[in-house]
Amino acid sequence: MRTNYHTHTKRCKHAGGTEEDYVLSAIRSQLDILGFSDHAPFPDRDYGLRMPYDELRPYLDAITELSETYDGKIKLLKGLEIEYLPQYHQYYENLLTKEGMDYLLLGEHFFAYGNDIFNIYSSDSTEKYLDYARAVAAAMGTGYFKAVAHPDLFLLNTFAWDKNCDKACDIIVNEAVKTNTILEYNANGYRRGVHDFPDGSRYQYPHPEFWKRVAEAKIPVIIGSDCHNPLQVWDDFVENAYKKLEEYGITPMTVL
Numbered sequence: 001m002r003t004n005y006h007t008h009t010k011r012c013k014h015a016g017g018t019e020e021d022y023v024l025s026a027i028r029s030q031l032d033i034l035g036f037s038d039h040a041p042f043p044d045r046d047y048g049l050r051m052p053y054d055e056l057r058p059y060l061d062a063i064t065e066l067s068e069t070y071d072g073k074i075k076l077l078k079g080l081e082i083e084y085l086p087q088y089h090q091y092y093e094n095l096l097t098k099e100g101m102d103y104l105l106l107g108e109h110f111f112a113y114g115n116d117i118f119n120i121y122s123s124d125s126t127e128k129y130l131d132y133a134r135a136v137a138a139a140m141g142t143g144y145f146k147a148v149a150h151p152d153l154f155l156l157n158t159f160a161w162d163k164n165c166d167k168a169c170d171i172i173v174n175e176a177v178k179t180n181t182i183l184e185y186n187a188n189g190y191r192r193g194v195h196d197f198p199d200g201s202r203y204q205y206p207h208p209e210f211w212k213r214v215a216e217a218k219i220p221v222i223i224g225s226d227c228h229n230p231l232q233v234w235d236d237f238v239e240n241a242y243k244k245l246e247e248y249g250i251t252p253m254t255v256l
């Protein structure tokens with residue numbers, strides 16, 4: 001069974017293609033299920049790189065309409081990729097109940113820090129990885145998030161591997177075990193290519209040190225395309241992700 005639950009659309013303003021473009025690509029690649037997970041808006045603040053709040057309704061309506069149009073050809077699901085900030089519990093709750101979302105993916109690009117947020121892309125030291133990992137762990141504890149998208153995203157910063165990296169991986173992996181949360185092996189990390197780090201060249205993520213731990217802990221894993229272009233729904237990077245997981249001895253689930 002072929003599925004993908006991590007799909008963006010042009011509504012987030014850094015991806016191309018309408019919902020229908022992704023559906024057509026998924027059908028061409030013979031997917032059985034396509035889940036949309038565009039970057040979620042927040043009701044009271046624009047954190048950037050996401051759909052405007054007033055597009056949430058049109059986004060959901062478009063998926064409902066396409067479900068009818070392509071009924072029998074593919075199953076479509078309504079999801080969002082969203083960060084965890086403790087002040088939004090009611091919002092997550094509403095999305096899952098009133099708005100009828102099928103699932104939320106935790107995509108922690110920033111986290112609550114002091115009275116504001118901290119963007120993980122601007123880490124000044126690996127100390128921040130510990131704060132990041134604790135925020136992801138707190139999110140898993142809420143039960144709002146079906147899976148954690150790119151749980152090793154924090155490792156994209158250009159620091160050499162150190163004990164904080166180990167610790168941050170352990171915090172996230174241990175909490176996933178405790179809460180039985182699904183972790184996503186993200187194909188988009190491969191699309192971003194190999195980068196230079198002080199201790200050698202590697203992909204920013206997925207990181208072998210993280211996934212070795214996941215394999216050992218036998219945590220449920222799903223592969224996410226994290227496509228930002230309709231041609232990426234099922235591409236060589238997705239195929240490569242499946243091959244890589246096999247090397248870790250991980251059999252990914254295909255139904256979220």
Ligand SMILES: [Zn+2]
Pocket residue numbers: 008012014039228
């Ligand atoms: Zn994105």
Ligand SMILES: [Zn+2]
Pocket residue numbers: 006008081107149226
């Ligand atoms: Zn994404």
